[in-house]
Amino acid sequence: MTDTLETAAHPENLRRVAIDPVSRVEGHGKVTLLLDENDRVHQVRLHIVEFRGFEKFIQGRPYWEAPVMVQRLCGICPVSHHLAASKAMDMIVGATLTPTAEKVRRLMHYGQILQSHALHFFHLCSPDLLFGFDSDVAKRNIVGIVAAYPDIAKQGVLLRKFGQEVIRITAGKRVHGTGSIPGGVNKNVSLEERDYLLKDIEQIVTWSRESVGIARKLFEQNLDLYNNFGRFKAHTLNIVRADGAMDLYHGGLRARDMDGKTLFDHYDYSHYWDVIFEDVKPWSYMKFPFLRSLGTENGWYRVGPLSRVTQCDFIPTPLAEAERKAFMAFDGGKAAGATLGFHWARMIEMLHAAEQIRELLLDPDLQGNDLVSKGVRQERGVGVIEAPRGTLIHHYKVDENDQIVRCNLIVSTTHNNQAMNEAIRQVARQFIDGKKLTEGLLNHIEVAIRAFDPCLSCATHALGKMPLEVELLDAEGGRVDMLTRSSDGTFACQSDHA
Amino acid sequence: MSDTFQLDGAAVPFEPGQTVMQAALAAGHYIPHLCYHPEFKPHGSCKLCTVKVNGRTTASCTMPAEANLNVESNIEELNALRRTLVQMLFAEGNHFCPSCEKSGNCMLQALGYDLEVHATGFRHLYPDRPLDASHPDVLLDFNRCILCELCVRASSEVDGKNVFALSGRGITKHLIVNAESGKLSDTDFALYDKAMQVCPVGVILPKRVGFSQPIGERRYDKRPISAQALDDAPRQVDTSGNCEACEDPT
Numbered sequence: 001m002t003d004t005l006e007t008a009a010h011p012e013n014l015r016r017v018a019i020d021p022v023s024r025v026e027g028h029g030k031v032t033l034l035l036d037e038n039d040r041v042h043q044v045r046l047h048i049v050e051f052r053g054f055e056k057f058i059q060g061r062p063y064w065e066a067p068v069m070v071q072r073l074c075g076i077c078p079v080s081h082h083l084a085a086s087k088a089m090d091m092i093v094g095a096t097l098t099p100t101a102e103k104v105r106r107l108m109h110y111g112q113i114l115q116s117h118a119l120h121f122f123h124l125c126s127p128d129l130l131f132g133f134d135s136d137v138a139k140r141n142i143v144g145i146v147a148a149y150p151d152i153a154k155q156g157v158l159l160r161k162f163g164q165e166v167i168r169i170t171a172g173k174r175v176h177g178t179g180s181i182p183g184g185v186n187k188n189v190s191l192e193e194r195d196y197l198l199k200d201i202e203q204i205v206t207w208s209r210e211s212v213g214i215a216r217k218l219f220e221q222n223l224d225l226y227n228n229f230g231r232f233k234a235h236t237l238n239i240v241r242a243d244g245a246m247d248l249y250h251g252g253l254r255a256r257d258m259d260g261k262t263l264f265d266h267y268d269y270s271h272y273w274d275v276i277f278e279d280v281k282p283w284s285y286m287k288f289p290f291l292r293s294l295g296t297e298n299g300w301y302r303v304g305p306l307s308r309v310t311q312c313d314f315i316p317t318p319l320a321e322a323e324r325k326a327f328m329a330f331d332g333g334k335a336a337g338a339t340l341g342f343h344w345a346r347m348i349e350m351l352h353a354a355e356q357i358r359e360l361l362l363d364p365d366l367q368g369n370d371l372v373s374k375g376v377r378q379e380r381g382v383g384v385i386e387a388p389r390g391t392l393i394h395h396y397k398v399d400e401n402d403q404i405v406r407c408n409l410i411v412s413t414t415h416n417n418q419a420m421n422e423a424i425r426q427v428a429r430q431f432i433d434g435k436k437l438t439e440g441l442l443n444h445i446e447v448a449i450r451a452f453d454p455c456l457s458c459a460t461h462a463l464g465k466m467p468l469e470v471e472l473l474d475a476e477g478g479r480v481d482m483l484t485r486s487s488d489g490t491f492a493c494q495s496d497h498a
Numbered sequence: 499m500s501d502t503f504q505l506d507g508a509a510v511p512f513e514p515g516q517t518v519m520q521a522a523l524a525a526g527h528y529i530p531h532l533c534y535h536p537e538f539k540p541h542g543s544c545k546l547c548t549v550k551v552n553g554r555t556t557a558s559c560t561m562p563a564e565a566n567l568n569v570e571s572n573i574e575e576l577n578a579l580r581r582t583l584v585q586m587l588f589a590e591g592n593h594f595c596p597s598c599e600k601s602g603n604c605m606l607q608a609l610g611y612d613l614e615v616h617a618t619g620f621r622h623l624y625p626d627r628p629l630d631a632s633h634p635d636v637l638l639d640f641n642r643c644i645l646c647e648l649c650v651r652a653s654s655e656v657d658g659k660n661v662f663a664l665s666g667r668g669i670t671k672h673l674i675v676n677a678e679s680g681k682l683s684d685t686d687f688a689l690y691d692k693a694m695q696v697c698p699v700g701v702i703l704p705k706r707v708g709f710s711q712p713i714g715e716r717r718y719d720k721r722p723i724s725a726q727a728l729d730d731a732p733r734q735v736d737t738s739g740n741c742e743a744c745e746d747p748t
């Protein structure tokens with residue numbers, strides 16, 4: 001076994017195993033493993049079909065179209081792109097948001113966090129977490145959860161639905177809304193709309209709190225596994241409010257190295273390229289961003305709930321803050337560094353989102369009528385937001401005719417590219433190296449990927465129904481074994497050398 | 499008592515000189531249409547308004563009304579044809595409704611909903627039609643042009659400017675700007691021109707205001723195009739002497 005597992009020294013005599021596509025994640029990704037005849041692992045890579053062509057596609061389009069058009073990037077968190085692009089366009093039109101505009105947008109964003117986190121935890125991950133990583137694959141899906149834990153499944157559905165309703169009311173539609181526009185929003189929240197959401201919010205806060213409890217219990221019950229599964233040390237990146245508080249909508253960039261030393265803090269993201277750069281590797285479509293001060297090799301970092309919850313100074317809502325403290329203190333701080341700590345952190349954020357929604361709903365600014373502002377027109381606009389999956393950067397250049405001439409996007413999953421590769425290599429070392437492959441073992445790799453909640457490409461979306469094919473090839477490339485999962489979830493094993 | 503013709507079994511009165519379309523709309527009967535506009539001479543190009551008159555198909559927007567015609571419009575055979583025409587228009591240009599600022603105010607989209615066009619039907623041609631953003635106040639997005647010539651007619655007949663024209667034939671037919679450079683900025687086109695208001699789709703757009711109207715308040719969010727087309731049409735009094743459109747709504 002080579003050290004980094006990124007590139008095998010002698011790939012020619014190794015057999016290749018592919019997990020293609022990775023299931024229960026958003027979009028299409030695949031994992032390839034190279035193994036020798038003794039089942040030792042030599043290479044592990046996560047490949048991703050990225051948002052190819054989008055940056056090109058948007059060239060020439062009018063800038064006010066970007067916040068709506070970019071939602072086509074992703075079927076699961078279109079609102080994040082909607083808001084990041086809007087923030088970039090705020091800069092283009094020289095706007096300082098009115099209180100109503102900013103609060104309506106925040107409400108929309110927390111609705112998005114709530115629905116996305118609920119979807120991820122309950123629909124995509126609870127089968128692994130509640131049944132076990134190598135449990136009966138026929139039951140390891142949302143249908144199995146509905147049968148075994150009907151209350152949890154129902155809460156998941158209703159939490160998500162509430163988040164979607166917040167989005168519908170602020171953006172006009174559940175998907176492909178238009179609420180946020182350059183310089184502000186196109187509607188406020190009426191008293192009827194507010195009251196409609198208020199009537200369920202206490203229940204939503206309660207359920208979100210219980211969800212944090214589920215995540216905590218998973219750690220308590222499987223302490224060793226959860227603390228150590230795919231564990232690795234990583235630098236972190238996220239945005240924080242000026243006072244160091246968690247703020248998922250706006251703030252300055254904070255980066256810390258793997259030992260907790262601050263690399264930069266409250267950094268103005270409109271010059272993000274001075275601190276973050278993107279590398280390319282021949283084997284993946286997805287770029288590999290890195291912190292410039294640490295260089296290409298060592299500068300990779302992790303974004304998302306785990307980074308945000310562990311790196312903020314505090315969470316500005318009381319219930320979530322109490323949960324953050326408990327998480328940070330758990331088992332001497334071990335959970336806060338664990339790959340599966342993502343799930344716990346994600347539920348803390350969901351609780352924070354619910355609390356934020358409750359607070360915002362009582363704010364009379366939501367009913368204000370001053371919706372849009374503008375100032376001196378600029379050529380360049382950068383919008384950064386903490387999307388459910390992590391820091392999301394939108395960057396545009398707009399010419400004097402109002403057409404977009406350049407666009408650069410760094411999406412959350414791209415930031416986590418190297419970190420996810422590290423996580424699955426660690427899992428390969430821990431669970432696969434030297435063992436005979438089974439579906440359950442391979443699922444460990446997917447469990448590590450799912451912890452990050454990657455959104456691997458735009459619109460495609462299937463829940464546990466993606467056909468999966470794992471091939472074992474011998475040194476000459478001939479097929480030895482093939483394990484397939486069909487779209488109804490049944491497995492078949494086929495040996496060619498019978 | 500004026501003469502009448504039969505439209506889907508109902509008697510429709512008409513004045514001499516009216517077309518079947520004009521008489522039908524005036525009497526409160528909707529016939530789908532795209533290139534017809536009550537303020538302009540009919541043009542007869544989109545064929546959405548095709549009806550059967552005494553068994554033969556014809557464009558109702560150009561067909562003169564005559565006594566005792568038997569006109570069929572709202573029948574499955576014709577609606578199927580109209581669906582196909584809408585599908586062809588969608589396939590011919592680049593129409594991405596979810597990110598189009600005319601969404602909710604677009605006649606083509608509204609007709610698609612009204613006629614229940616649910617599938618693409620044809621392979622998209624994805625033509626390459628760059629935008630003209632040269633004008634300081636107006637954007638031209640040719641991707642959505644359905645060649646109805648309403649802007650051509652409005653600019654020459656009402657504005658007296660002759661800014662637009664159609665060029666080419668068949669599938670290569672396209673809208674051009676009458677300027678040596680071909681750019682809108684080199685014409686005297688202005689925001690308040692009539693040609694600014696007539697485009698049924700999202701080609702001729704005022705700059706920097708897209709998406710400022712929230713979903714729910716757009717024209718076709720509330721009522722389907724079939725109901726609204728009648729609001730725009732000059733109406734006639736019904737047999738009891740009442741005119742819906744003339745009544746003071748307050």
Ligand code: SF4
Pocket residue numbers: 642643644645646647648649650673696697698699701702
């Ligand atoms: S630009 Fe609009 S009004 Fe002019 S021909 Fe094209 S679709 Fe008709």
Ligand code: FES
Pocket residue numbers: 530531532533534541542543544545546547548557558559560
């Ligand atoms: S409306 Fe009659 S042909 Fe277009």
